[in-house]
Every structure is written in structure tokens, then in C-alpha cells.
Amino acid sequence: MKAMSTNTVSALPTALAGLLKQYAAPSQKGDGTTAQTAANPAASPLSLGRDEAYSLSLGSTQSGSAMLGYTRLATLGAQVDGDLQAVATQAASPGSAGSVEVEVSRLAGVQTLVTSLFGDPDSVSLGTGTLTVQMGEMDGETGAFTALGEPAGIVIAGGSLNDIAQSINDSRIGLTAKVVESGGGFELEISGQDTGAAKAFALSGLAELDFDPSRPDTSPLTLTGEAADALYSIDGTEFVWPSNAGVPVAFGTTAAFSETGALSVPRSTLSETIRKMMASFNGLQQAIVEMTGDKGELAANANLAAGMFKRIGDAAMAEYPTGGDLSTLAGIGIGVEKDGALSIDQSILAEALGKDPASVQSLVAQAAKGMDDAIRPYLGSRGAISSQVTVLGSLLGRGSSLLDYLGGGSKATGGLAGGATSLLSALG
Structure with a gap:
């Protein structure tokens, strides 16, 4: 997967992109030098982006919108938390998921x-x-x-x-x-x-x-x-592929065709577990992108959402010891797109599963846990989002702020700096 510049995040909303760049900036130390926060996305006891003083500058309209947005994000985050815990457990003990029944009508040919x-x-x-x-x-x-x-x-x-x-x-x-x-x-x-x-x-x-x-x-x-693609069907749906090798028949599962007719291809639960992990991750990231857009609920208060976006993204790109050659999700074909979502090259995943399934198993289990650990400080009754909702609720209860009277609240350009740059190195 090609690395991307930290200065080109044009696929993301302005508020979100600006905060991600700020969170990647080196923090100032007491001696005047700079230092990066530890690369481990779960290393800090505080949630990246937590800035309750900033929230106090919002007007009542912005506070109401942000309160709805963070309530929604808390609900989605809890669902993703449960999904990732299940993925980590399933990846630790994969088994057979049966087989895919394929009907090969035509082999790929050379003119x-x-x-x-x-x-x-x-x-x-x-x-x-x-x-x-x-x-x-x-x-x-x-x-x-x-x-x-x-x-x-x-x-x-x-x-x-x-x-x-x-x-x-x-x-x-x-x-x-x-x-x-x-x-x-x-x-x-x-x-x-x-x-x-x-x-x-x-x-x-x-x-x-x-x-x-x-x-x-x-x-x-x-x-x-004749120059021809392989023609095959699964559950009545026809597909074509230019080769007889590495033919995708299910997520993370490929087959080699040598003759026409019926073919039963075994598959592992691990590939389905990876699909679930990616679906949960992408659902969260895409929701944050939507909510921090110009018309989103968090357009004026994207701090925590941006922190959550970055931390889980960094966890997806972190290195994990497996005892084998694999140490990152990129090694099994998973990369980060410009909008922060994960994509996969299924041929690389299938090759990795065939070559070293134990390392893939260990990698996925650790990555899922790493992602879950990254978002957990934001969740629950004592999490950063709950605290944010409480602050926003108090703003709504007291009415208009002094800044409303003076000419409006602040824009979403503030927030805490720090954090690893690994996610931003992949956003373009």
C-alpha cells in the first residue's frame, strides 16, 4: 500500500482534516524541544481530542447539534466495541467455515x-x-x-x-x-x-x-x-476472471481452476472474521466523516470525533508481533484509503492465509484488540464522549453563552495536539 502525505487529506471534511493534522504535530516539552506521543494508540489515559474548555465556547445551537452527534457516536462506538471484542475472540480460535460450491463453465484461455x-x-x-x-x-x-x-x-x-x-x-x-x-x-x-x-x-x-x-x-x-476469461457461478450468480489461478470465490478465499464442472472450495472462518472487522471499522470512520462534514452534527465540535478517528486508524496501522513474517495488516492486503476507510486486496489475503495462517490469526486478533483499546477511553459512562455530552447538556440548560452575545462561538479548529502520525501517513 502506498504511503500518503500528511498534508493531503482533501478527501476528508475540513474540520476533521485540520484536527488530524494538529493532532499529528509534535508537542512542546519543558526544555523547548519537541517530542512525539508514544506510537501505541492506547498509551495515554486521556482521550485524544478531549477539550471540555473548548466546548464551553460553543453557542446553544452548536451545542444542541453536537450533543445529538456525540450521543449518536456513543451508540455507534458501543456497537463497534462489541463487534471488535467478538472479532478478537473469533480470530483467536478460527475453524472451518464449510466450503464454497462453484460451477466452472469455462476456463480462462490464451489466444x-x-x-x-x-x-x-x-x-x-x-x-x-x-x-x-x-x-x-x-x-x-x-x-x-x-x-x-x-x-x-x-x-x-x-x-x-x-x-x-x-x-x-x-x-x-x-x-x-x-x-x-x-x-x-x-x-x-x-x-x-x-x-x-x-x-x-x-x-x-x-x-x-x-x-x-x-x-x-x-x-x-x-x-x-481463444483469449477468454474464466466463467463460473456461485449460488446462481455468474462471475468472470482473467486467469485460472487466484480466482476469488468468497471473501479472502480463492480457487484454482483446472477443468470445467462442479468444484468445492474449503474456506476458513478467519476470512469472514476479517470481513467483520473491516465492516465495523469502516462503519465508524464513515460515520465520523459524515458527522464532521459541513452539514454534520459535529461540524463545530469535531475534537473528540477526530481523536477517535485518528486513534483507531493508528491502531489499524500499528505493528503487532506474531512470531512470523507478518506484523501489520498491510501484510495481508489491508490498507487505508483517502477517506480513512480500510480496503483489501483479497489475493494478498488469500496468499497469506495459505502460507502462514497462524500469523494471520495472531495478527487479526491483536489488531482487533488494538482497535478496541483505542476507542474504549471514549465510551461508557465514564468515557470522554459521556463527559462531552454532559458539558454540552449544561450549555443547553444555561441558555446562550457570552460568545453568542458577542458574535458567535468558535470554529472547530482547536483541540489537543499529540498522537502518532501513522494514520496520517496513509491519508491522502
Whole structure:
């Protein structure tokens, strides 16, 4: 996953982005030097963003909106807290989650062309000049060919089968060629290097090697293999994949296709546990983004929400000892997007589960606990959000503030500084 600058958080609301940058700033020490807060997001007994004095500057309208927002955030946080505790427990003792039943209708294929048979591969000449290759994509339903990218030219100096094969292979443009002995003669075989409908190709420039994938019957070459995606179905829903390897059939579960027909693919509960962890995390982060937006309940009082956003994000990006090669969620394909949500490369997850499931298990259990520990200071009757709601409630009870009378409350630009920069290093 590519790291991102701490100064580019344009995907986030202004109030939230500004506070995240402030929380990442180094704090001032007594001797005039600076020091970063410990990287452990649960290290401080106080909640990042807790600033009750700041809340006292809000007007009554802003206080009412913020009170609704933090009440909502407390409810959501409690739900996420329970979800993450369950994930940590489940990840610590994974088992079989049964299997995925797959029906394979078509294997992914490589486009392959062959010439007619010739008696001597070195004496026959199919012409010289420039062989133009146009890569493209085949439509499996209509048979139409769509060109992709610019055509490439291969200089054919010698016209024999062996000369042409060598020229194609030396060009390194995504095709392979070889002379094959077959039926008492020799033929030139030209193939794509990769499977998939988007790996088709057309040939032109030499009459004996012209080939249009949309009109194969008009070519002197014979099509013996088509560029095609694998076609398969799960529970009646059809899917395509450009390869027969690493085919996704469920979250974190891939399969390898070798033949058509029914296929039963085992899966682990761990992949489903990871999906639940990501869903809980993303639900919380997306809610905070919404509530701290211009029209959100916390637009004028985003301090605690921003602190919660950062701490759980830092926990998701922290390192955890597993006893194996894996130490971060990035190692199993999980990264942070520009809006703070988690995304996953399921092929990396599937590879990690196949290679070192014990380390994945340990990593997920620790990461889920780390995330839960990061938000827990904000929750419960003694948590920072509850205290914030109490302060806001008192503001509503006393009526308009002096700042209302003087011209309005403050904007959401204040808050406590400190905290690790690991989340911001991934936001862009």
C-alpha cells in the first residue's frame, strides 16, 4: 500500500482534516524541544481530542447539534466495541467455515494461432517486412474485438518459420512463437503470454500471417485457442476472471481452476472474521466523516470525533508481533484509503492465509484488540464522549453563552495536539 502525505487529506471534511493534522504535530516539552506521543494508540489515559474548555465556547445551537452527534457516536462506538471484542475472540480460535460450491463453465484461455503445415521450416518463406501486432479485448458474447493501446511492429528480416518465430520472441511484446512438428510437417504457432479476454491480438502487415480476431474465418491462420476469461457461478450468480489461478470465490478465499464442472472450495472462518472487522471499522470512520462534514452534527465540535478517528486508524496501522513474517495488516492486503476507510486486496489475503495462517490469526486478533483499546477511553459512562455530552447538556440548560452575545462561538479548529502520525501517513 502506498504511503500518503500528511498534508493531503482533501478527501476528508475540513474540520476533521485540520484536527488530524494538529493532532499529528509534535508537542512542546519543558526544555523547548519537541517530542512525539508514544506510537501505541492506547498509551495515554486521556482521550485524544478531549477539550471540555473548548466546548464551553460553543453557542446553544452548536451545542444542541453536537450533543445529538456525540450521543449518536456513543451508540455507534458501543456497537463497534462489541463487534471488535467478538472479532478478537473469533480470530483467536478460527475453524472451518464449510466450503464454497462453484460451477466452472469455462476456463480462462490464451489466444493461439497456427499456420498451415510445411515440409521444411527453414526453406519455406512467409514473407518479410513489418508484422504489426495490435493487442485488444474480445467480447465473448458478440465476438467483437476492441483494440487496446498502440500497435507494435516486429521487423521480419527472414521469412522462414524459424526466422519468424525468433523475431517474434525477440520483440518481447507479449507474444510467444515456436515451430511445432505435427502430422508429418511443421507449423508456426503464435500465442499470447497471458490468459484473459483482454489479452487477444490481431496481426497485419504480412499476408500469410494476417489475422482479425473478429473474423477468424477470413485468415490464412487457424485459431486453436481463444483469449477468454474464466466463467463460473456461485449460488446462481455468474462471475468472470482473467486467469485460472487466484480466482476469488468468497471473501479472502480463492480457487484454482483446472477443468470445467462442479468444484468445492474449503474456506476458513478467519476470512469472514476479517470481513467483520473491516465492516465495523469502516462503519465508524464513515460515520465520523459524515458527522464532521459541513452539514454534520459535529461540524463545530469535531475534537473528540477526530481523536477517535485518528486513534483507531493508528491502531489499524500499528505493528503487532506474531512470531512470523507478518506484523501489520498491510501484510495481508489491508490498507487505508483517502477517506480513512480500510480496503483489501483479497489475493494478498488469500496468499497469506495459505502460507502462514497462524500469523494471520495472531495478527487479526491483536489488531482487533488494538482497535478496541483505542476507542474504549471514549465510551461508557465514564468515557470522554459521556463527559462531552454532559458539558454540552449544561450549555443547553444555561441558555446562550457570552460568545453568542458577542458574535458567535468558535470554529472547530482547536483541540489537543499529540498522537502518532501513522494514520496520517496513509491519508491522502
